Structure formats: C-alpha cells, structure tokens
Amino acid sequence: MLYGIAVLLSFLVAGEAVSAALHLPMPGPVSGMLLLLLWSMARRRVDERVAKTATSLLSYLGLFFLPAGAGLLVLGDVLQQHGLALAVVVALSTLITLLVTALVLHWLLRRRYRSGA
Amino acid sequence: MNAVWTTLQAQPATWLALTVLAWLLADGLYVRSGRRALCNPVLLGIALVMLALWLLGEPYADYFGHVRLIHFLLGPATVALAVPLYLNINRLRALALPLLLALAIGSVVGIGSALLLGRLFGLDHNLLATLAPKSVTTPIAMALSAQHGGLPALTAGIVIVTGVLCAVAAVPLLNALKLRDPLVQGFAIGIAGHGIGTARALQVSSTAGAFAGLAMGLNALVTSLLLPLLLAWMG
Structure with a gap:
C-alpha cells in the first residue's frame, strides 16, 4: 500500500515538474498519468503493489469531487441572474458533445472492423 | 455544548x-x-x-x-488512471488513429457548441469565456476561463454541473442508442464529462474508466490549445 502511494506521488511530482518545465497547458496530474503509462510501457508491466493502490484509490474517485462540488453553494447570485440560460446551454452542449463523440468513434471503429484490420 | x-x-x-x-x-x-x-x-x-x-x-x-x-487526492487518483490504461494498451495502440480523430472532433464540438448556443441565448463575452471550457477538468477550466476574461468561480461550478449531468445521463442515453461498447462509452464520457464522468465510467467497467481517463487527459490538452482560437473566432 505505502509503496504504491509512494510511486503514485512520485509520478505526480514528476508530472508537475514536466508540465511546469515545458510550459504544457496540461495540468501536472495528467502529465503524471501519461508518464506512468510510458514508464509501464517501457517496463512492459505494472508493479502489482502500484496496481492494487491505484485500483482502491480509483474506487473512491467520486468522493474526491465532493469538496469542490459543494462550492456550487456560493454561486447563488450569478445563477439568479443568468442561471436559466447557462443551464440550458450547459445541458445541450454537454449532450451534443457526448453524442457526437460517441457516434464518430462508433462509426470509425465499425469501419475499421469491417475493413478487417 | x-x-x-x-x-x-x-x-x-x-x-x-x-x-x-x-x-x-x-x-x-x-x-x-x-x-x-x-x-x-x-x-x-x-x-x-x-x-x-x-x-x-x-x-x-x-x-x-x-x-x-x-x-x-484527485491528483494521485488521476495518475492512477495510468494503470487501467496500461492494461488496455494493446487496444489503445491498435485504435490510436480513430481515438485521436474522435478526440479532435469531440473537443471542437464541446467548445463550439457552448459558444454557439451561448450566443444564441444572448450571453456576453465574459459568460462565453466562462462556459467554453466546461468539459475539461476543473483546474484547467478555471485557468482558461481566467485567461480569457471569464469568471473562474462560476466556471468551476459549471464544470461540476457538466460532469454530474454527464454522469447521470450518458449511460442511459448511449445504451438507448445501442452504443454499448465500453470503449466508446468511456471515451465519449471522458471527452464530455471529465473526471466526474470518469468516476461514472469506472462503475461501468475498468475499460470504460480507462478510456474515459485517457479522453479526459487528452481533451484537457486539446482544449487548452483550441479554446483561444475558437473564442477569438466565435466569441
């Protein structure tokens, strides 16, 4: 457990360093994820202890959004003014994005399987 | 007491x-x-x-x-997404091209639809800049919003609402349209609904979760590059 945490934290730090040093628009944790992926690809395996820690951490991913999510509390004023328009735009735009992405990928994958690749 | x-x-x-x-x-x-x-x-x-x-x-x-x-803990958990991704590495390699194409289209549609609909509803430039980064993970969305004259605190709220909406609606909607491949579901959920969507995709399967996490990460990168261009053009 502790070893897994140490590895994840080290890659988080490495990710923060890479994002900052190369002025990437990507946040540190995302760089860290890509670094750990590249590292695992280079070694052709994931350490079992890291895999275990990662799996248990990810099973609580939803919990980690609660502190930021409760911040909706303090947006009352702006929402009173523009809330309805914002809600409609957010809802429509999110569903359109979801559907277009899923349909495009579905179509591309079907073409690929059909062409026998 | x-x-x-x-x-x-x-x-x-x-x-x-x-x-x-x-x-x-x-x-x-x-x-x-x-x-x-x-x-x-x-x-x-x-x-x-x-x-x-x-x-x-x-x-x-x-x-x-x-x-x-x-x-x-959001930070280490994001890094941890590398593990399910690595377990899907063969599919990831084989499907790199379609995934990148879907990413590019999904990212443009995500930003563009928010800007077009926002204009349709008469929102001003500040609110458009607040809305446009809604599909990327909170820290990036807030930075992009601030950089282009939006309201970062409101952006954070909108990002959360977007993720929750995606978490609630995506699976029933995609199932109803017979788009049941966990890879397709996960990737689309990650593009449209970032980390909160990814948490939902992980409940579907670790494959869906892995591709949602990948999509979330890539979309953060692509959106950071595209948003300034689209905002200048359509905002």
Missing part, C-alpha cells in the same frame, strides 16, 4: 468525517436504489455536503480549507 462545537468546528477531522460519511451514505443510497442513474453518488454526495454546511452554518471557504486533503 457551544464550546465543544466551536472546538469541533475548528478541527479538520470533523469536516473530513462529514465528507466521507456523506459519500458512504450517497454511495449506499445509489446501490440501494438499484444503481439508478438519477441517484448518482457524486450528485447525492454534493447535495448532502451542501445541506450539512447549510444546516451547520459553516462557510464554504472554511469547509474547503479543512477538507483539502480529500480534494488533494
């Missing part, structure tokens, strides 16, 4: 316990409901925490300061 409460109120443990209990309760209700989409545990958990803060009269800024530890 009042003195005791004052002491407890100043202890991070009180708020950490409250947040974890809210999550356990929300997750329990979700399971008890037969995993109904509307009983999404992130949605219920946020509602429970907001209700508790309101009842206890705890200012949000103080609460957030006490539970930073939980918020911080």
Whole structure:
C-alpha cells in the first residue's frame, strides 16, 4: 500500500515538474498519468503493489469531487441572474458533445472492423 | 455544548468525517436504489455536503480549507488512471488513429457548441469565456476561463454541473442508442464529462474508466490549445 502511494506521488511530482518545465497547458496530474503509462510501457508491466493502490484509490474517485462540488453553494447570485440560460446551454452542449463523440468513434471503429484490420 | 462545537468546528477531522460519511451514505443510497442513474453518488454526495454546511452554518471557504486533503487526492487518483490504461494498451495502440480523430472532433464540438448556443441565448463575452471550457477538468477550466476574461468561480461550478449531468445521463442515453461498447462509452464520457464522468465510467467497467481517463487527459490538452482560437473566432 505505502509503496504504491509512494510511486503514485512520485509520478505526480514528476508530472508537475514536466508540465511546469515545458510550459504544457496540461495540468501536472495528467502529465503524471501519461508518464506512468510510458514508464509501464517501457517496463512492459505494472508493479502489482502500484496496481492494487491505484485500483482502491480509483474506487473512491467520486468522493474526491465532493469538496469542490459543494462550492456550487456560493454561486447563488450569478445563477439568479443568468442561471436559466447557462443551464440550458450547459445541458445541450454537454449532450451534443457526448453524442457526437460517441457516434464518430462508433462509426470509425465499425469501419475499421469491417475493413478487417 | 457551544464550546465543544466551536472546538469541533475548528478541527479538520470533523469536516473530513462529514465528507466521507456523506459519500458512504450517497454511495449506499445509489446501490440501494438499484444503481439508478438519477441517484448518482457524486450528485447525492454534493447535495448532502451542501445541506450539512447549510444546516451547520459553516462557510464554504472554511469547509474547503479543512477538507483539502480529500480534494488533494484527485491528483494521485488521476495518475492512477495510468494503470487501467496500461492494461488496455494493446487496444489503445491498435485504435490510436480513430481515438485521436474522435478526440479532435469531440473537443471542437464541446467548445463550439457552448459558444454557439451561448450566443444564441444572448450571453456576453465574459459568460462565453466562462462556459467554453466546461468539459475539461476543473483546474484547467478555471485557468482558461481566467485567461480569457471569464469568471473562474462560476466556471468551476459549471464544470461540476457538466460532469454530474454527464454522469447521470450518458449511460442511459448511449445504451438507448445501442452504443454499448465500453470503449466508446468511456471515451465519449471522458471527452464530455471529465473526471466526474470518469468516476461514472469506472462503475461501468475498468475499460470504460480507462478510456474515459485517457479522453479526459487528452481533451484537457486539446482544449487548452483550441479554446483561444475558437473564442477569438466565435466569441
């Protein structure tokens, strides 16, 4: 457990360093994820202890959004003014994005399987 | 009694316990409901925490300061997404081209549809800049919003709402359209609904979760590059 945490934290730090040093628009944790992926690809395996820690951490991913999510509390004023328009735009735009992405990928994958690749 | 409460109120443990209990309760209700989409545990958990803060009269800024530890865990959890991704590495390699194409189109549609609809509803430039980064993970969305004249705090709220909406609606919607491939579901959920969507995709399967995490990460990168261009053109 502790070893897994140490590895994840080290890659988080490495990710923060890479994002900052190369002025990437990507946040540190995302760089860290890509670094750990590249590292695992280079070694052709994931350490079992890291895999275990990662799996248990990810099973609580939803919990980690609660502190930021409760911040909706303090947006009352702006929402009173523009809330309805914002809600409609957010809802429509999110569903359109979801559907277009899923349909495009579905179509591309079907073409690929059909062409026998 | 009042003195005791004052002491407890100043202890991070009180708020950490409250947040974890809210999550356990929300997750329990979700399971008890037969995993109904509307009983999404992130949605219920946020509602429970907001209700508790309101009842206890705890200012949000103080609460957030006490539970930073939980918020911080988003970082290592994002890194941890590399593990399910690596377990899908063969599919990832084989499908790199279609995935990148879907990413590019999904990213443009995500930003573009928000800008077009926003203009249609008469929102001004500041609100458009606030809305446009809604599909990327909170820290990037807030930075992009601030950089282009938006309201970062409102952006954070919009990002959360976007993620929760995606977590609630995506799976029933995609199932109804017979788009059942976990890879397709996960990738689309990650593009449209970032980390909160990814948490939902992980409940579908580890493959869906892995591709949602990948899509979330890539979309953060692509959106950071595209948003300034699209905002200048359409904002």
